[in-house]
Amino acid sequence: MDNTVEKRENVFLNRNFRLVFLGALVSELGAILYNFAVSFYILDVSGNNAFLQGLYLALCGVALLLFTPIGGVLGDRFNKAKIMYICDYLKGGSIILATVLMLVFKDADSHIIILFALGIIGNIVSGIFTPASGALLPTIIKDNQLQQANSFFVIKSSLEGILGIILAGILYATISIYTLFFIVGFCFVASGVSEMLIKYDFIPSEEHLTLKVAVKDMGEGLRYIKTNKALTALLISILFINFFIEPVTGNFLPYFVKTDLAGSESYLFDSFLKPELWSSLISVFFGLSSLIGAIIMSSRQQEDKCGRKTSIRLFVFALVMTFLTISYWQFVDRGVSINGFLIALILGCMGMGLLISIINIPVSTTMMRIVDKDKLSKVNSITSIGSQGMTPIASVLAGLVLEHMGCTPLMAFCSVGFAITAVLMMTNKHVKEF
Numbered sequence: 001m002d003n004t005v006e007k008r009e010n011v012f013l014n015r016n017f018r019l020v021f022l023g024a025l026v027s028e029l030g031a032i033l034y035n036f037a038v039s040f041y042i043l044d045v046s047g048n049n050a051f052l053q054g055l056y057l058a059l060c061g062v063a064l065l066l067f068t069p070i071g072g073v074l075g076d077r078f079n080k081a082k083i084m085y086i087c088d089y090l091k092g093g094s095i096i097l098a099t100v101l102m103l104v105f106k107d108a109d110s111h112i113i114i115l116f117a118l119g120i121i122g123n124i125v126s127g128i129f130t131p132a133s134g135a136l137l138p139t140i141i142k143d144n145q146l147q148q149a150n151s152f153f154v155i156k157s158s159l160e161g162i163l164g165i166i167l168a169g170i171l172y173a174t175i176s177i178y179t180l181f182f183i184v185g186f187c188f189v190a191s192g193v194s195e196m197l198i199k200y201d202f203i204p205s206e207e208h209l210t211l212k213v214a215v216k217d218m219g220e221g222l223r224y225i226k227t228n229k230a231l232t233a234l235l236i237s238i239l240f241i242n243f244f245i246e247p248v249t250g251n252f253l254p255y256f257v258k259t260d261l262a263g264s265e266s267y268l269f270d271s272f273l274k275p276e277l278w279s280s281l282i283s284v285f286f287g288l289s290s291l292i293g294a295i296i297m298s299s300r301q302q303e304d305k306c307g308r309k310t311s312i313r314l315f316v317f318a319l320v321m322t323f324l325t326i327s328y329w330q331f332v333d334r335g336v337s338i339n340g341f342l343i344a345l346i347l348g349c350m351g352m353g354l355l356i357s358i359i360n361i362p363v364s365t366t367m368m369r370i371v372d373k374d375k376l377s378k379v380n381s382i383t384s385i386g387s388q389g390m391t392p393i394a395s396v397l398a399g400l401v402l403e404h405m406g407c408t409p410l411m412a413f414c415s416v417g418f419a420i421t422a423v424l425m426m427t428n429k430h431v432k433e434f
Contacts, residue, residue, distance in 0.1 A: 009142075011149045016140040016198050023194035024133075025156055027088055029164050030187025034095070036168035037180050038115060039254045040276060045108040050255050052112070054399020057250050060119040061392035065385055067127030072381025073217045075132035076374060079202045080139070085195035087129035092188030094121050099181040130384055135376035138368045140200050144302065147365040151298030154357050158294055161287030169280030221378030224371075230307065230434035231371075234363070235383055237425050241314065243390040244417035247398030247410055248321070250391075253279065255402050260332055261342075268339045278342070282349055289350040293357025302369070306362035307434035311425035317355045318418035324348040325411040333408050366434065 011017050039053070046052045074083060098118040102111055141149055171180050225231050261267055262275040273281065303309075327344035331337050371379045401410045425431050 009145070011141055011145045011152065014141055014145075016200060017137075017149060019194050019198045020133075020136060020140070021152065021156065023084070023088070023191040024153065025160070026187050026194065027191035028157060028160055030092075030184040030191070032160055032164035033168045033171065033180060033187070034184045036165065036279075037172050037177060037184075038119070039250075040172060040258070040279075041177055042112065042115060043254060043258050045111055048258055050251065050402045051396075051399040053254065054251055054395045054397075054402075056116060056119055057246075057395035058392035059116060060123045061395060063120045063123040064127045065392070067124045068131060068381045068384045069218050070214070071128035071131040072221060072378040073214045074128060075135050075377025075381070076217065078132075078204070080132040080136045080377070081195055081198035081200070083132040084129060084136070084198075085192040087125045087132075088188045088192035088195060091122055091125045091129075092185045092192065094118060094125075095181055095188065096185035099178050099185065102181070103178055127384075131377040131381040134380040134384075135373070136198075138373055138376060140198070143369055146368050147300070147302045147361065148298055150361050150365050150368075151294045154294035154361055155291055155298070158287045158291035158353070158357070161290065162284045165280040165283035165287070169274075169277040172276055173274055217378060221375060221382050224375050225379060225382055229430040231367075231379075233425075233428050233430040234307065234434050237311075237314075237421060237428075237431065238383065239390055240417065240421045243394045244414045244421070246391040246394045247401075248414055250395055251398035251402060252407055252410060253282070256332075256407060260338060260407075264338050268342050282345060285346045286349040286353040289353035290357045291353075293354045294361065297358060297361040302365055303362060305432070305434060306366050307425070307431040310359055310363060310434075311422055311428075311431060313355050313359050314418065314425060315422035317352060317359075318415060318422050320348050320351040320355070321411070321415040321418050325408065325415045328411055329408045333406070 012021075038056075042053050042056055043049070071083075095118065098114050101114050105111070105114070137149055138146065171183075225235065257275045257279045261278060267278070269278075324344060327341050327348070331339075331341035331344065367379070367383070368376070398410055401413075
């Protein structure tokens with residue numbers, strides 16, 4: 001009887017969870033506004049230079065990659081909530097300062113330099129923030145609430161993906177970039193205020209943190225993963241998944257909107273939808289389907305193993321990517337109908353959004369459940385490094401492919417990559433154990 005009551009307890013009854021959720025709600029909104037604006041603004045001020053955009057994404061990825069291990073060490077040794085609000089204050093303050101500098105130095109070259117510097121600084125801070133935030137949930141809620149909590153976070157992200165992207169498109173089209181960046185900066189500051197109120201039982205490490213101790217901690221995290229073959233196999237799979245998805249979301253979509261759609265004589269609903277707003281609409285459909293997936297997962301019981309189902313769902317994802325590749329080649333490259341591809345893109349994004357939810361939620365829940373809590377930040381940092389390790393290379397290569405070969409070869413390459421990764425996961429005996 002007690003177990004039944006415990007299973008029905010809503011995670012929002014936990015004060016700490018509400019504070020974490022509220023902080024994430026505000027900061028993620030700021031991140032959506034910022035990422036949307038930067039993607040288009042760099043293309044605007046650089047004359048649609050896809051390589052420069054790819055270089056920006058790559059440098060940000062390298063900064064995140066280098067500092068994530070440091071975040072993993074800090075997250076297991078210091079108060080995770082404190083790390084989170086300090087990082088949000090730093091990120092908000094740096095965005096506000098960068099905006100002031102952009103108001104002082106108004107030429108395009110200065111803006112590009114400032115945005116590159118801000119992107120690197122922001123991702124350094126994110127590298128420290130992410131392992132701590134990812135390891136906080138298991139310390140403040142019960143184990144049997146993890147899937148519910150992760151599902152609610154995906155629901156939040158999906159709703160923000162719908163409303164936030166619409167808002168981002170409207171704001172980018174109607175207000176100055178300076179005002180938009182000030183709004184983003186204050187979002188991160190507000191998130192920090194919420195996170196300051198989080199209280200949980202934290203036992204500080206008696207061992208003083210030195211460079212030698214930090215290196216030892218990183219090695220401990222690696223050894224922990226190496227002893228778990230299922231975790232190792234999953235980490236390698238995530239690395240390649242991110243390698244093939246980054247060119248689609250970070251390079252292809254903004255490039256398609258700024259070149260094919262904006263350069264078209266007419267397109268669907270062009271009387272009231274600017275190209276940037278079409279980008280928002282695409283994200284809305286992605287968010288809606290992701291929301292449906294999260295709602296489905298929030299009502300399901302946690303599963304002991306999810307590796308086999310994850311590999312099957314990834315193969316379906318590869319089929320959706322193949323559908324989009326063929327649609328782009330047929331409708332855009334061959335000049336048949338850009339409206340045909342817009343419809344295909346909406347359908348494809350809805351399929352991908354649903355699949356992303358039902359892949360990510362079980363995987364993240366299982367990792368939180370099976371990894372020792374005192375090693376979770378280090379494992380999260382290594383997982384982040386693995387998942388992000390090849391995305392800087394992917395961003396630069398995707399930019400070069402777009403500049404010299406176009407969108408169809410890039411999409412075809414990513415589709416094949418997803419299919420191969422899915423097949424390798426299906427045939428790996430260790431993935432089946434996860």
